[in-house]
Amino acid sequence: MGYEPQVDFGTPEVQSETVVTLTVDGRVVTVPTGTSVMRAAALTGGSIPKLCATDNVQAFGSCRLCLVEVDGMRGTPASCTTPAAEGMVVHTQTPRLAKLRKGVMELYISDHPLDCLTCSANNDCELQDTAAQVGLRDVRYGYAGENHLGLEADTSNPYFDFDPSKCIACSRCVRACDEVQGTFALTIDGRGFASKVRRPATSLIGASSGRPWPSVTVSYATDVTPLRSRPLVCSGSGAR
Amino acid sequence: MTLIRISDDALALACGADAVAAAFAAAGCTVERVSSWGLHWLEPLVEVGGIGYGPMAPDDVSAVLAGTSTKSIGMIAEHPFIARQQRLTFARAGKTRPLSLDDYSATGGWAGLTRARSLSPDQVIAEVTQSGLRGRGGAGFPAGIKWKTVADAAASHKYVVCNADEGDSGTFADRMLMEGDPYHLIEGMTIAAYAVGASQGYIYVRSEYPHAITKLNQAIVLSADIIAPFRIEVRVGAGAYVCGEETSLLNSIEGKRGEVRAKPPLPAHQGLFGQPTVINNVLTLAAVPHILLEGGAAHYDSHGVARSKGTMPIQLTGNIKSGGLFETAFGITLHELIYDIGGGTASGRPVKAVQVGGPLGAYIHPDRFDLPFCYEEYAGVDALVGHGGIVVFDDTADMGRLARFAMQFCAAESCGKCTPCRIGSTRGVELIDRIRSSPRGADSVELLPQMHNARKAGRSREEDIALLEDLCETLKFGSLCALGGFTPYPVLSALKHWPEDFT
Numbered sequence: 001m002g003y004e005p006q007v008d009f010g011t012p013e014v015q016s017e018t019v020v021t022l023t024v025d026g027r028v029v030t031v032p033t034g035t036s037v038m039r040a041a042a043l044t045g046g047s048i049p050k051l052c053a054t055d056n057v058q059a060f061g062s063c064r065l066c067l068v069e070v071d072g073m074r075g076t077p078a079s080c081t082t083p084a085a086e087g088m089v090v091h092t093q094t095p096r097l098a099k100l101r102k103g104v105m106e107l108y109i110s111d112h113p114l115d116c117l118t119c120s121a122n123n124d125c126e127l128q129d130t131a132a133q134v135g136l137r138d139v140r141y142g143y144a145g146e147n148h149l150g151l152e153a154d155t156s157n158p159y160f161d162f163d164p165s166k167c168i169a170c171s172r173c174v175r176a177c178d179e180v181q182g183t184f185a186l187t188i189d190g191r192g193f194a195s196k197v198r199r200p201a202t203s204l205i206g207a208s209s210g211r212p213w214p215s216v217t218v219s220y221a222t223d224v225t226p227l228r229s230r231p232l233v234c235s236g237s238g239a240r
Numbered sequence: 241m242t243l244i245r246i247s248d249d250a251l252a253l254a255c256g257a258d259a260v261a262a263a264f265a266a267a268g269c270t271v272e273r274v275s276s277w278g279l280h281w282l283e284p285l286v287e288v289g290g291i292g293y294g295p296m297a298p299d300d301v302s303a304v305l306a307g308t309s310t311k312s313i314g315m316i317a318e319h320p321f322i323a324r325q326q327r328l329t330f331a332r333a334g335k336t337r338p339l340s341l342d343d344y345s346a347t348g349g350w351a352g353l354t355r356a357r358s359l360s361p362d363q364v365i366a367e368v369t370q371s372g373l374r375g376r377g378g379a380g381f382p383a384g385i386k387w388k389t390v391a392d393a394a395a396s397h398k399y400v401v402c403n404a405d406e407g408d409s410g411t412f413a414d415r416m417l418m419e420g421d422p423y424h425l426i427e428g429m430t431i432a433a434y435a436v437g438a439s440q441g442y443i444y445v446r447s448e449y450p451h452a453i454t455k456l457n458q459a460i461v462l463s464a465d466i467i468a469p470f471r472i473e474v475r476v477g478a479g480a481y482v483c484g485e486e487t488s489l490l491n492s493i494e495g496k497r498g499e500v501r502a503k504p505p506l507p508a509h510q511g512l513f514g515q516p517t518v519i520n521n522v523l524t525l526a527a528v529p530h531i532l533l534e535g536g537a538a539h540y541d542s543h544g545v546a547r548s549k550g551t552m553p554i555q556l557t558g559n560i561k562s563g564g565l566f567e568t569a570f571g572i573t574l575h576e577l578i579y580d581i582g583g584g585t586a587s588g589r590p591v592k593a594v595q596v597g598g599p600l601g602a603y604i605h606p607d608r609f610d611l612p613f614c615y616e617e618y619a620g621v622d623a624l625v626g627h628g629g630i631v632v633f634d635d636t637a638d639m640g641r642l643a644r645f646a647m648q649f650c651a652a653e654s655c656g657k658c659t660p661c662r663i664g665s666t667r668g669v670e671l672i673d674r675i676r677s678s679p680r681g682a683d684s685v686e687l688l689p690q691m692h693n694a695r696k697a698g699r700s701r702e703e704d705i706a707l708l709e710d711l712c713e714t715l716k717f718g719s720l721c722a723l724g725g726f727t728p729y730p731v732l733s734a735l736k737h738w739p740e741d742f743t
Contacts, residue, residue, distance in 0.1 A: 061502030062657045064718040076717045081502035103714035107663040114691070138695060140707045143685035145670045169656065188497065188656065191480070193666045195656030 010038035010053040010066070011080055022088040031084050038066055038079035041092055048092050049101055049130050051108075052170040053080040057179045063170055064104050065130060068092050076100060101134040110141040111148055113165055127168060146193065162197070169195045173234060242269045242305065245287040247334070249276035249419050250451045251412070255295065257284040263298035267305060275420025277334030278565030279321055280557075282313060287334070292316040321581060326543060327567045328530045328551050329523060330413075332421045339458055344423045350466060352529030352536070356431045364435040365391060368528065371537040372549025377403055377484075377521030378597060378626040378722075380548075380615045383528075386518060389508035390436040393516035398438040400429050400470075401493065401512055401519040404445040404452070405477050405484035408598025410629030413553040414522035416565060418445070418452035421526075422459035428525035430467040431532055432518050441472040442512070444489050447479055481599075481653035485721045486519045488655060499655045500721040521627070523553055544570035548614040548625075558594070558631035559585045568613075575609040578632060589634035593737070595642075597626020599649050600726035602733035603639065622729060639738035644672040646730035650715075650723060660715045661724030668711055668731070675704045675742055705742070708735070 016032035023029075024037070027044040036059055041048050051063035059080040067076040071089040076097065079090070091097075109131060116122055151164040169188065174197060177185040189198045244264045246257050261271045264286070279285055282294035286304065292313040293304050303309040313319055316334065327333065336343035344350070356364045369384025390398060402425065406414035417425060429441045445453050453474060460472050475493050477483050483492045487501035490512050511517025527550060531540050540550045548570035554577065556563045561583035574594060578584065585591055593603040602623035604611070611617055618625050633642075647668030654661045674680050679701050686694035699707075712728035719725040735742060 059502065060657075061720055062659065064659050064720065067718060078502065078720075081504065083504060099710075100714055100718050103710055104659050104718055107659055107667060107714070110667060111663055114685075137693065140699065140703070141667050141671065142680070142683040142699075144683035146666050168659075169662065171657075188499075191482075191656045192651055192654035192662055193656070195662060 007042065009042040009055040010048070010050055011036040011059045012055050012057070013039075020084050020086040020088075022084050022086070022090060024090045025092055033083075035084050036080055037068060037070070037077075037082045037084050037088070037090055040084045041068075041079060041090065046092055047133075048079050049133050050080065051126055051130055051168060052172060054172060057172065057175040060171060060175060063168075065101050065134070067097055067100055069094055069097060098134070102136055105131050105134045105136045106139055106141065108168055109136060109139050110143065110145060112168070113149060114143070119166075121166075148196075164196060167197055167234075169197065171197075173197060242288060243272060244269045245272045245274045245334075246284060247276040247420075248273035248338070248451075249283075249416060250449070251280055251416075252276055252283045252285070253451070255283040256297065259298050260284045260286060260296045260301070263301040267301055269305070272337060275333055275336060275338050276416055276565075277316060277322065278330065278416060279313075279316070279319065279562075280564040281562050285316075287316055290315050290317065292319065321562060321564065321566070324581065325567050326551050326569050328540065328543075329424075329526045329553055330417070330421075330565060330567045331530070332424065333416065333565065336421070338420050338422060338455055339462065341423070341462060344421075348533075349423055349529075350427060352532035353427050353430055353434075353467075355534065356434055356532045361391060361435045361437065364431060364532065367537040368435070368531060371527075371531040371540040372544070372547070373524065373527055373531060373540065374548070374615065375521060376523035376527070376552070376627065377486075378408075378624065380625065383520060383524055386508055386520070387432060387435050389506070390438075390516045390518045393509055395516050397440070397513070397515045398436055399512040399515055399517040400433045400436065400438045400441040401490065401507075401517055402429055402441065402443040402522055402525055403484060403486060403489055403519055404443050404449075404522045405489060406449070406522070406627070407446060407481040407484045408601075408627050408629050410557040410595070410631035411555050411598065411627045412557075413555050413565060413628065415449050415452050417522055417526050417553075418443075418449070419455050422452075422455050423463055424529060425456075425522055425526050426459060426463050426467060426472060428528040429472060430470050431528050432520065432525060433470040436516070436518055438518065439469060439471065441470060442475050442493055443472060444475045444477060444483070444493060446477045446484075480655070481649075482655045482721070482723055485723060488721070490517065490519070497655075499657050500723075502720060523627075527551075545612060545614050547616060552613065552625070552628045554613070554628045554630060556582045556630050556632075559587055559634050560632045561586050570614050571612045573610050573612055574604060574630070577613075577630060578609065582632070585632060585634045587634050587636075589636065591632060592635040592637050593633045593639065593642075593734075595631045595633070595730065596629070597624030598629055599646060600624065600722065600729055601626050601629075602729040603633075603642065603737065604733070605737040607737075622733065624726065624729060638741055639734040640672065640676050640741040640743075643731045643734040643742070644669055644676075646727055646734075647672060650727040653723060655723075658718070658720035658724060660718040661720070661727075664711055664715050664724065665727065668708070668715075668727070671704060671708050671711065672731075672742075675701060675708065680704070701743075705735070 014032045014034040018033040019030050021030040024041045029044045031040045049065040052060050061078045061081040066079045068079040069091040149165045153163040155161045174186045177183050187200045188195050246261045265271050284296045285294035286296050293311045365387045373383045374380040480498045482488050483498040488498045492498040507517045507519050531537050553567040650665035656662045681698040715724045716728045
């Protein structure tokens with residue numbers, strides 16, 4: 001049995017008694033009030049690049065790939081955190097957006113291992129797919145800058161490994177622990193470039209107790225993917 | 241017995257005010273510790289019968305008392321630096337004992353609150369809107385509209401939060417106000433609470449302001465009955481610049497990681513603990529008591545230019561001869577501020593650049609010193625009014641190094657949530673280093689034969705500068721908050737006006 005990827009609408013479904021109608025890339029779509037622009041676009045069959053958004057946790061707005069242009073709105077708002085509004089005219093594919101998205105992806109790849117072909121997430125990796133989607137062909141920063149490539153993988157959990165060099169700090173696993181499992185088992189430690197997913201020192205299931213990683217991510221992993229494969233929750237192939 | 245007035249503001253203390261005060265006390269004088277006038281180059285400044293002496297040392301005491309001191313600056317209130325100002329928010333600066341309720345009441349304190357309470361909340365908001373007051377933290381959002389949004393939100397709990405995480409370089413107005421006139425801030429917050437229907441307020445103060453924290457805590461206790469049923473508590477930051485960003489600040493008060501939240505939802509709809517929240521800067525809230533006086537809104541609105549109404553407490557600092565607090569109506573030029581008021585550089589060398597609006601503000605070239613101090617005019621040239629801090633640099637400044645510092649600052653202070661700021665700031669530092677050293681050849685990874693798609697030829701300086709500009713575009717339009725979003729301002733302004741400093 002093969003792995004059948006499901007459509008990910010980016011942000012959770014919203015229940016509302018009212019609806020709004022908007023235009024996304026010329027397609028008219030009606031969605032419940034409170035639905036994100038990203039989900040509305042996905043419902044019309046469009047695909048806005050994204051890495052931190054997934055429809056089983058709330059919008060977070062950290063990866064900055066899902067930027068869109070909205071007529072009458074300043075700048076380039078993130079489609080995951082922008083609610084659809086009546087009469088809104090959204091453009092998801094413009095030269096300006098293409099450049100910004102490529103610029104963000106260029107930053108990601110300037111700090112990521114390049115051995116995709118031998119990675120367990122090969123061909124099942126949102127980072128890889130998105131790099132292709134935005135058309136990244138050159139990392140002008142080069143590969144000699146500060147990076148996380150030397151960090152060691154944590155193999156203490158029997159069900160999956162965590163490789164911080166591949167983590168893109170999207171916080172999906174942190175948010176899944178919070179919103180889906182209710183365990184608050186993970187957090188982001190440090191700030192800025194040093195931000196890193198880890199078990200809080202005082203967590204009930206944390207490192208301080210000597211116990212392994214929490215099962216939260218594993219439940220995602222084992223739902224549809226075999227052990228030692230990449231959990232669905234991870235977009236950057238840091239957990240596998 | 242001679243009455244001597246000396247400030248107990250942190251800056252005066254750092255300059256030795258306590259020793260001077262002790263020397264006057266030892267000489268048999270009555271010493272009153274008051275707020276600071278904001279004449280920073282004269283601290284410790286001593287006032288005797290309205291006449292100022294400074295900067296004072298304990299050895300100068302006998303000469304002052306004998307009337308032979310050469311450090312007299314004449315009547316302080318008539319000193320050009322003070323006389324030229326239009327002090328509405330800092331009307332009490334230098335004149336009152338910070339924690340004295342008697343001094344506060346005697347100088348018009350609580351009059352704005354008393355009048356506000358005689359009006360309906362809607363009327364209070366209408367007056368704040370009419371005054372043209374905009375957020376003084378930097379964003380310049382109309383305060384009245386923000387208050388109305390919170391007032392209109394239906395919720396059982398609402399909050400008023402004061403952003404006193406004054407972290408911008410070259411700023412000290414919030415600190416001076418909290419240390420010198422804490423009841424004024426408390427009064428402004430109480431008016432806001434009345435207008436929007438909030439019962440609880442928080443003042444989020446940076447930990448680097450221990451004197452302000454002490455004063456605020458004392459003032460809150462002493463004024464508790466006056467502001468009841470509203471209550472205020474102080475929350476102390478933990479040293480992160482990004483916690484001055486409003487959503488990050490709210491997370492920090494909630495005890496969470498000081499990470500920026502995506503907007504919407506706006507804090508006015510879902511702010512502190514998910515409840516509708518007014519979050520304003522110290523100077524915004526401190527402008528409110530004056531506005532709520534009879535005719536205050538129209539008076540406030542009569543100051544300033546275009547859509548930048550009222551006064552701004554401008555902070556003159558850096559390499560400047562006469563630095564300090566200069567509150568004035570919007571519209572003043574940098575030329576007036578730096579030369580006429582500030583007296584040029586302290587070093588005596590020519591001015592090369594000024595940075596306005598904190599570490600994320602643009603470097604302004606002397607060619608543009610005619611620019612009126614105003615939100616729109618500054619935005620028009622990719623500059624920021626920000627929190628009104630002005631840092632002066634002389635011709636020894638290396639603008640390439642300062643551009644690098646902007647990226648380094650962003651890297652050090654990034655919360656790490658969004659990609660452009662988290663990775664881009666670090667790449668920015670590396671890139672500026674590369675531009676300033678020599679054109680780079682392909683790196684060891686790019687040269688590997690299996691890196692078939694990587695470019696093997698070196699990158700020219702022009703290509704790296706184009707990349708820096710692209711990175712700035714990614715930061716400006718891609719970042720989640722103003723930390724990453726505004727870092728391009730100092731970088732690109734330095735690159736534009738002083739390209740020779742990037743070689």
